[in-house]
Amino acid sequence: DSVTYLLNPNKPLDEQQYSDSQTYDDYFEETALNSLQQMSILNDMGKKAGFVLNDEQKATIKQAMDDIRSAAAANQFNDVDKYLRAMYGRGLDEKRLLKLLETSYYATFYSQALVQEWKDSFTDEEKAAYYDSKRREYDLITYYSYFVDGSADNENGIDSETAMANALETAQAIAVARTEDTFGELVYKSASEDQKETYKNYDATRRENVAPASITNEQWKAWLTDPARAYGDTTTFEADSGYYVFMFTERNNNEYNLENYRAIAISVEKNADTGAITSDTLSAAQAKVDELIAAYNEDPTEDNFIALSDKYASKSADGSSSSGLYENVNMSMLSGDIADYVFSPERKAGEVGYIYTDETFYVFYTKEEGKQYNLVIAENLMSQEKYDATIEDLSDEYAVKTNIVFALAKRK
Template structure:
């Protein structure tokens, strides 16, 4: 059994051997191998081609996506929201309108004084510092943001309350102005707009901004006109702030100390060198010429020079103290001789350092009196007529002998007037200018320039004469008509060239003496002036047809009323804009993000600081910032109103 089993196993193994299987397979020829390799290469090529095709498609898709994103990004940059103010999306053109309006207003207000502010409008504003933390670009961005907040807050509330205002005339006036300036500069209206309001501005494009600003201004003025300020509020405010409104009369004598002349740096150096040379010579005579002796000599020279300098400084200080003591003794001596105002006046010339200065001062406000210690003494609540004192002024090395006469509230009147301004139009004088021609004869050039100047002067005189005739004709027409204040107001709306008052019938209320140009001022404050008086006065602006309405409240009363009104407007605008959030997701307005970072840093620092001193400082800073924001808000709204 065992042997038979072994034989069967070997047979089975032989029948399943590879040699037997190979015999059943077809033998591969060279041709077959070649075709196989070709098929494999074709498959590989197809695979590579598919990969390349897929890569190209993906590359095209990526390029299309990038192009689409860039197109979208550029579109959003130009047409999408530049920033958001509350619920309102602000485009770049609108932001630029307020940005450049602020810049142009600032440049127009300060003109040639811009350099004093460190501002050069011909250079990049983001490379010029407005403050330690802001560039001028940041500043005007801030102004633009504030104006946008105010304008949208005011217009939103105006619309909610059904306030109606036709702002089309505001835009029409703007168009007229732009066309005039564009013509003068020889450019199109849109080109002028771009130069003034930004690269995206057009005459039609700025229309909604102008009209919205006009609506905001009108509503702001309506709110202002409806603010009530009572007599009790005014009197209470005066009682709490008398020092700001009272005036004083007093006499003062300034006695300057006879201070020693300070040695110049050259004289001091010469004296030091002389002393050093003297010491060196003496040391050289008494010691041998050795290195040790030279070192000792130099040390002694330096030591003696320092001692002499210290002695000189001490002597100078003692001389100054002696001079101040002498001035004090002189002031005390004068004070002892003053019994009344007459005696003060009698001895004044004997003690005053400058007798050409009048000792009497009348109607002086506290803010105008220097030095501060003199002002504080005069405005002390316990001050009585006839009080005298001596006050030291270390800053100016002097003493003041002061005699108090009186403290009082000035009862200076203000007046209400209406005017119609007829300006002398000299624009036609440009036509009178002779064209510049090239000439080699100096005499001919001078003659041409002289004739041109004479022609311009004659044109101005003709324009003034025409303005005077027009003013007289308008006044005659008024006198021949109803001759009332209302009819005068209507003529002002029709004819007046004064844009500051013509929309309000030429009315100026609570005018203070000195507020208007000289001839205008002198006419309205003439002692004989009475309500209903009319007249024509000339100024550099042209001819003013004036209607005297009558006296208003006293100046102090008007000033306090204006202050209280301004404070109430500050509160109103602060409350109105308090919840308006400005978002800048695309980081166009740098100062907003710098402010946020500063706020976070301040918060972290405040949270980690536990000292009472730090807490007090933080409270003072917060109060200061609140006042600044209130002032900025009012200024911005007032600028918008203008």
């Protein structure tokens, strides 16, 4: 059984367990040593490679230091050194902090440059072959699933054993389906009266473009990601209080391009008295969309679309950043009508269009596509493996140095 150890800030760290084998003092020391070790390795590697920070990177360090000074002033400290001692303990002053920031950021910026260099060195053929070896972990899965309740119904004299047997029989009856429509029909037929409205829509049981990593049940994941899975395959799984029935439909190998776009969301107002959307409020929102698109067409540029977002957007669309910008969006990040629009093969860079879904109009500006996603997954994994191996190869050499430095620091 797993044990949860909560940190008590009023008790010494070496008297509190972080895990069965470590105290909090051990854990924090190990984490600090590992960070110090990687930082030292990357700084030395960067200097040997002649890596120099650019002006933007130097400005980032300066801003971090300025933020510390601002925090000191905001907390009524007229001396940054006193603020640092109050926040982090003795041994840290402004001069040492600046050195730490420079060392830490240098390691970060060099590691980013190094990883990008590796990514650029991998060929598409190498990336495709690597992804193929990992596809079971990363191909997206589309399937249908439905839970048949097997809870006891004491009021009607049905004990748990009988209820579970009935649930299995129902699940197996649904599992004879070999098409999506048949699966939907059988689910609707088996659903209780209070659920029929939900399952009248056959897509209520559909799970589209699901990443295997998000499937927490290992039995389900093993079955769904089995390379032998084919359209129409079905199975059942026993749960504590019923049975799940699954139908596999398709596997997405991620051989598509990531999408980049901007979005302006315009909500349809509801009647103040009834709380419902009316034909008048829907027409008003539609008129606003038409007005926005007309204004865009007067100057069909991305900059104009950004400016219009400030005027017309009533809320941000899911996942948006500044000016409603979405970058490197993959299929598992979107669903429904928005996914259908964004990933439609009809989309072209520079076009503007809209959809209406979930009581909201979404107006889109399509940008140039990103990289092919399976190759992006591969280059990220390949570069991470190479990074880990590089650090591991040098870790023993730096272990003694960092241990000595850390021990000296703890004495201060």
